Amino acid sequence: MTDPVISTSHLKKSFGSKTVLQDVDLNVPAGAVVGLVGTNGSGKSTLIKCLLGLLKKTSGSISLFGEDPWNLSASAKSRLGYVPQIVKLYPWMKVKHIVAYTSAYYDAWDPVWAETLLDRWELPRDHRIGPMSPGQLQKLALVLALSYRPELLVLDEPVASLDPVARREFLSSLLEICQHEQHTVLFSTHITSDLERVASHLAILKEGRIVLFDELDAVKDRVKRLRITAASDLPSNFTVRGALRSEFSNNRAMVAVGELDDRLVGELEEKWHADVAVEDLNLEEIFLELHHE
Amino acid sequence: MNNQTTKVIRRPSRLGAVWLSYRTRWLMWVMAAVALGQLSLLVRGMWPNLTGPMVVVSPETRVLKSAEPSMPNPSPFASVDYNQGGGKTDWANVRSLHVMDLNQSPRLLEKGGVPKLESLAICFSITDLQLIQLCELYDLKSLMLYDASLLTPTGLKAWKNETSLKYLRLLNFRLAYDPRSLDWPPNLQTLICDDPYGIKVVRLEEWQQLSNLTSLSTRLIPRETGLNPEVFKSLKRFPALKRLFVQELGPQYPHLVSELQSALPNVRVRPNSYDPVIGLRAGTILVSGLLVLVVLSVQMSSQFATTASLLTPGFARSHLAPVIAVILLMALLSFGLYLIVGCSVVGSLGLCGAFVLILASGTRVIRYLLNQNGTPMPGFNNPQAIFAIIFPPMGLQFLINFCGPELDWFLRGGHPWFSVALLAGSIWGAIDLCRWHIGLKRELEESGGGNVPLGMLDYGGWYNWGKDLAALRAGEGKRVPYAQRCMDSKNDRFIEQLQGGHPITTLQVWRIGCVASSMDWLRATTVVIVAIWIAAAFLVPDSLSQFKQMPAFTGFQILAMALLLPLAFAFQRRPMQEIELLRPVTRRDWVTTWFYGVASEILPVLLIALVFGEVMLWSGTIGVWSITDACLVTVIFVGILSVVFTFGMWALTLNSLWKIALAGFLGYCALLSCVITPIGLQFQRIEWWHTPTIMVPLIVGLYLAAGVGYWIARRSWMNWEVGRSM
Structure with missing residues (x-):
């Protein structure tokens, strides 16, 4: 088994007295496409910046390509691509200038691929960066991050500013890269439908902690909704083991569980003389169930 | 309810x-x-109660400054202060001389002693005989006698034929109130004549004969007799007079200047001194x-x-x-x-x-x-x-x-x-x-x-991107602003270099990320300095000699700004560091490139500033200095700049707006002090300037501060969390 590309253990990050990340354990295997989801302010961007060495961890450990990201070597950095949430590029440069400027740093820069991406996303080479819309900027940042085919691509809400067409283009490119070149991708997003299309793994961050990290299919297999119809009214202290959320009225109940197994269904049927129907959840529903207070 | x-x-x-x-x-x-x-x-x-950088006076004391035209400096490259010994002066080329006592300056009264002398200032009294000798030996253009009390009408006959003399300043001149007739150089343009007893009207009538006299300064009201209406009448008869400086006499004649101005509408009347x-x-x-x-x-x-x-x-x-x-x-x-x-x-x-x-x-x-x-x-x-x-x-x-x-x-x-x-x-x-x-x-x-975000420190909030874009779409390249076109051509050359397979250093790539270089700015502003220099050299009359310092003054200001610009340009790149730090370079190399980058932007400007400064010092535009003075200024200038540079680099890593603003303000003050110091020192010869017990600790302190600043800055950069928003 290969070493994980990203690995954290008991990672903690505080800004003054405010703790943003707490006890984060995350191991991203090579070739995985990890979707990082969480509510606003859950610490997604902070986690990504700590993983990249842009922010200094308060405690715990982080490893990126087997190195401490705070002192990442040049060779490790050449294998890394990053697109921040708010793209800031030199506004006085033209598209062709920033492409040339970035290419100067990378030996593995693929000019043909860069041109292809510029064409695909309709970015004129002579346009200046200053007046570009946020969506165009994000496209350009993606071109710059993809053009040297990095082994690890870290994207902080990469499609937030893109229109539907560009989003589809981006996801296609991402799939193309992942399928052909076995790259590792970590991206945060709020658009779970996109994540479902491309992600192999899902990480859910809640209040600075990873509350769920697994392969996407495994998550979908584990997190289910149960519709229970009991023979008689359910008592006021009705509970289900491992329930994320439950609602009940008279003899009916709807329960979301984080770890479904056959034994649980059997237990419920037996205890409450009930019919138990198991429903699949999409990612958005899983996310909502996990964040239900 | x-x-x-x-x-x-x-x-x-x-x-x-x-x-x-x-x-x-x-x-x-x-x-x-x-x-x-x-x-x-x-x-x-x-x-x-400050009158200058270092002179403190009591609240009752007013230190007045002369408003009269100062003595023209014919050649800034050949001015000598004889009082300091003259050193290894090339007397054959000296054109401007300042002596304390003529008796202690025998060379002056020798034939061929200072053959090209045009401008002479003498501090101690001068006799008739000495004046006659001087007039025989030299064709002076300007003469300043701090003590003209020993001169008599006989001596003054000597300058009757001094046709080249344009500027004459006579202090403590006892003959202005003398009723006898006196002789004057015929082509005088500026005459400053100070007699403690005032002047006789006969003097004004003599000066009316000076057809080129444009500036006159004198004590118009005799001490004993008070205001004489004849004075007003005589003053109106001056053919070419443009500026008149008079000594105010306080409560006795509170509106003297105003009255004179009303009487002489075509002459600019001003007090001869001001606070x-x-x-x-x-x-x-x-x-x-x-x-x-x-x-x-x-x-x-x-x-x-x-x-x-x-x-x-x-x-x-x-x-x-x-x-x-x-x-x-x-x-x-x-x-x-x-x-x-x-x-x-x-x-x-x-x-x-x-x-x-x-x-x-x-x-x-x-x-x-x-x-x-x-x-x-x-x-x-x-x-x-x-x-x-x-x-x-x-x-x-x-x-x-x-x-x-x-x-x-x-x-x-x-x-x-x-x-x-x-x-x-x-x-x-x-x-x-x-x-x-x-x-x-x-x-x-x-x-x-x-x-574009509108913030005090954001680039581009006020930039007319729309116009730029419209020009681009319309294919009117010429309408793209000049400054922007300069940047474009620099970047285009970089692309050519890349495509040509030429080797490119990290520093070169770093420079491409700068909006402009301080040298670009300096080149653009050179035209201002040159224009001011031309104006000062050819357009400003010799009588307004204080304007001759303008190129030095403006030049220093522009250079001080150019020295600060690399840090300002660097500041604009802060938001982009989130991506820049992830380029394939180690954090140490990234920091080193930044320090070298900013320093390499400052160094050429510093060299120009030093050369410019030394030329100005040596030329006498801002005073005649010794080699020691010049070296001291250089050492202090570089020291202050090093402190500004190191602490400026540290300030780039700060995440607090007010701290950055404070650092910027202090940096500007420090740089401004670089500008003011040499000019200020010219006006007031300050004792501590040549006192080793003050200068040595000052210099050591400066370089120590720069060292500490470097250590703090480097440490701060190595620990800078660039992902943290301000």
Whole structure:
């Protein structure tokens, strides 16, 4: 088994007295496409910046390509691509200038691929960066991050500013890269439908902690909704083991569980003389169930 | 009936809401502190009694400065102060000489001793015989005698044929009140004649014969006889007189200058001396008023740059009311302060609102530069901030150094129409500022700046991207602003270099990320220095010799700004470091490149500044200095710059706006001191300049501070969390 590309253990990050990340354990295997989801302010961007060495961890450990990201070597950095949430590029440069400027740093820069991406996303080479819309900027940042085919691509809400067409283009490119070149991708997003299309793994961050990290299919297999119809009214202290959320009225109940197994269904049927129907959840529903207070 | 009490949520009034936006911003408290500081000065009347950098006088003493034309310096490269021994002076080429005692300067009275001498100043008394000898030996163009008390009519016959003499200054001249007839050099243009007893009318009649005399300074009123109406009559008969300087005699003749001015409408009549401290204090009041307004304007910009300013009913009225109130209060406060420091009512009225006029006109100029020409401004985006921090102190220095007498005359109410114009301009300025702020959001949207964040330190908020883009779409490359085209061609050359497979260093790539280089800026401003130099050399008459220092003054200012620019350019790159740090270089290499990069931008400017400075020092434009002086200035200059550089690099890593602003301000002050030091030293020979017990610790301290600054900066960069937003 290969070493994980990203690995954290008991990672903690505080800004003054405010703790943003707490006890984060995350191991991203090579070739995985990890979707990082969480509510606003859950610490997604902070986690990504700590993983990249842009922010200094308060405690715990982080490893990126087997190195401490705070002192990442040049060779490790050449294998890394990053697109921040708010793209800031030199506004006085033209598209062709920033492409040339970035290419100067990378030996593995693929000019043909860069041109292809510029064409695909309709970015004129002579346009200046200053007046570009946020969506165009994000496209350009993606071109710059993809053009040297990095082994690890870290994207902080990469499609937030893109229109539907560009989003589809981006996801296609991402799939193309992942399928052909076995790259590792970590991206945060709020658009779970996109994540479902491309992600192999899902990480859910809640209040600075990873509350769920697994392969996407495994998550979908584990997190289910149960519709229970009991023979008689359910008592006021009705509970289900491992329930994320439950609602009940008279003899009916709807329960979301984080770890479904056959034994649980059997237990419920037996205890409450009930019919138990198991429903699949999409990612958005899983996310909502996990964040239900 | 429902007894349940309902909680009433009271909404603040509109003005209350505006007040909330003020009191929750720390910058506003800075503004209040500056205003209160002024108020305390008004109440307590506390002003430092400084006449220069190092001379402290008692409150009763007034150190006056001469308003008369100073002696022209024919050749700045060949001026010698004989009093310092002359050293290894090349006497064959000396054209300007300053001696203490003619008896101690035998070379002067030898034939061929100083063959090219044109300008001579003698401190001790001179006899008739010595004057005759000098007139025989030299064709002087200017002569200054600090003690002319021993001269008699017999001696003065000697200069009757001195046709080349244009400038003559006679102090303690006892013959002006003498009834006998005297001889004068026929082609005099400037005559400064000071007799403690005043002059006889016969003297004026003699001077009327000098057809080229344009500037005259003398004591018009005899000590014993008082004002003589004949004097007025005689003065009117001067054929070419343009400037008349008279000694004021206090309460006895309080309106002497005004009366003379009324009697001589074609002659500029001025007092022969003035108190420079009044101008300095008035300038301080003006600049502090300006600072308050700048802060106010920054607040207004942030309010009026929002969409709410266009869509909220009553927004403009409620937001402008406190602004107008503050402006009025500041004007009133300034008026009181100007009166306290010694300005006249007319002068104070003219100046009391000048801070508004300066900011409004400055904003217009910078708006033109940014919105019409699209010239990118480094570092600070807010035009008011740029204007207030950099230009007013420069302008003030300029006025005090080069237009001191005229400034003093204005402060004393000598230019009532100018005061009225200033007051009217100030009212226009207030209206213009308010109008501009009301339309700010619309202007930003139309210029395409709506997408760019509007912050004091953001690049591009005021840049006319829309125009740039429109020009590009229309294929009119020529309409792209010049500055932008310069950057484009630099970047195009870089692409060619890359595509040509030429080796590229990390430093070269780093430079491409800079909006411009300080050398670009220096090249662009060279034209200003050259223009000023040409004007000073060829257009300004010798009688206005203080203007000859203008190239040095402006040059130093421009160089000081060019030295600060690399740090300002670097500051603009801060937001991009989140990506830059992830380029394939180690953190150590990234930091090193940054230090080398900024230093490499500063170094060429520093070398130019040193060469420029040394030339100025050696040329005598700002004084005749020894090699030791020149070395000391160099060592101190480099020391101050090193401190500015190291602490500036440290400031780049800060995440607090006010700390950055403070560091920037201190850096600018330090650089300004680099500029002022040599010029200031020329005006006042300060004792500590040559005192090793002071200079050595000062120099050691400077370089120690630079070392500590480097250590702090480097450490700070190595630990900089670039992902942390400010």
